[in-house]
Amino acid sequence: MKDPLKLGLTIIGVLILGAIAIKVMGWLLGILVPVAVVAAIVLIIVGVAGRKSIGGGRRWLP
Structure with a gap:
């Protein structure tokens, strides 16, 4: 295939995918x-x- 044809088909394929x-x-x-x-x-x-x-159930501070 010629380069412009290959490039055109590649662009169309990429757009479809x-x-x-x-x-x-x-x-x-x-x-x-x-x-x-x-x-x-x-x-x-x-x-x-x-x-x-609400305090998380802990009775002491970390």
Whole structure:
């Protein structure tokens, strides 16, 4: 193949693969963000429920 043809096909291929990669990343972020939010809320609830008091349940200063 000639150099300009090869360069043009390479650019088109990179653009197509980039568009596919962006769609896949958007799909993954669409799944991971709600899971991360739910996990953070659960961890906060477990952390608060596990304390004996607001001070963390310790009777002495570090």
